Amino acid sequence: MKTPKISIAPMVDRTDRHFRYFTRLLTKNTLLYTEMITAQAIIHGDRNMLLDFDEFERPLALQIAGCDSKNIGKAVKIAEKWNYDEINLNVGCSSDRVSGNDMGAYLIAYPELVRDMVCQMRKNTDKPITVKHRIGIDGSGILPDSFDRKIIDKYEDLTNFIDIVEKAKVDRFIVHARIAILAGLSPKENREVPPIRYEDIYRLKKEYPYLNIDINGGIKTVEEIQTHLKHVDGVMIGRAAYDNPFMLTEVEKFFKGGKVNNISRGEVIEELIKYIEKLDENIKIQNVLKHTMGLFHGVKGSKKWRQIITLPWDKDPVDILKEALEILPQEPLNIKKY
DSSP: OOOOSEEEOOOTTTSSHHHHHHHHHHOSSSBEEEEEEEHHHHHHSOHHHHHOOOGGGOSEEEEEEOSOHHHHHHHHHHHGGGOOSEEEEEEOOOOHHHHTTTOGGGGGGOHHHHHHHHHHHHHTOOSOEEEEEEEEEEOTTTSOTTOSOSEEOSHHHHHHHHHHHGGGOOSEEEEEEEEEEOSSOOHHHHTTSSOOOHHHHHHHHHHOTTSOEEEESSOOSHHHHHHHTTTSSEEEEOHHHHHSGGGHHHHGGGSTTOOOOOOOHHHHHHHHHHHHHHSOTTSOTHHHHGGGTTTTTTSTTHHHHHHHTSSOOSSOHHHHHHHHHHHSOHHHHHOOOO
16 A cells, blocks of 8 residues: 555544545645544444545545454444545544543553454455554553553554554554553643654654554644655644644645645635535534634634634624635735645
């Protein structure tokens, strides 16, 4: 599998269908992900609600979480009907709720189980299978007493995990360059408190040149992406894609052809109007527009845009967006490069 140069991380309550549609207006080639979906939800839940997507969102990967290899395999088999471009296993989520159910970053302590899960996934799909994980964990207070070491955070622990899991023929490892602290920190704190260790990922790629390795964690600018691509195969960006989405027009230059996406903020708003007009009447428009808060990040009109798309509205949201095209500052509205 050829690794994508750039991808946008799966983010709970953020990377839903509306966010992905909005994002695809800005970047045509960046690999997008669903929110994390548990295997149990796919097996027992409303599959259409969980798995449906618009073809416009491609390339698109499904991220699955679980703790049982048979259930993971069953969920992947069910998801085959939706024909995602990639299936990703979550071994990186640090939330108490996820760790408390033996999923996410908790699984770094069980590399053999992760290997078995990937093997079961492989049996049920021909799609590329990838693993997103942390470089280690502090499992104090969470891991069973049978573990002599509750802190698994050495570089050698990372390579041990890779050595075991790669036997299942993982197509790509996406490595968040921080450990996860499984007790006492919120997910937000887990993205900020543990020290960033990019050098570990660079070293990993150097020592495993035959593996596809992407780097993730704290990457905010196009310049930082460019630096990382000198050392690894791909870069996954997270909150920066949400906070400053217009930067995504420039990441197109990292793909074949090397051209920035030639679209203005005004044209993005015009496309959003068309999208909203086609939505089912039961869908809350605020659930669409909340993803666009950062569209004018760092330029004139940012505060005004946030005010325009924030409830309460005194008229139809389509009319509000049409008016926005008239009252927002014309230079940032019509400029076509980041």
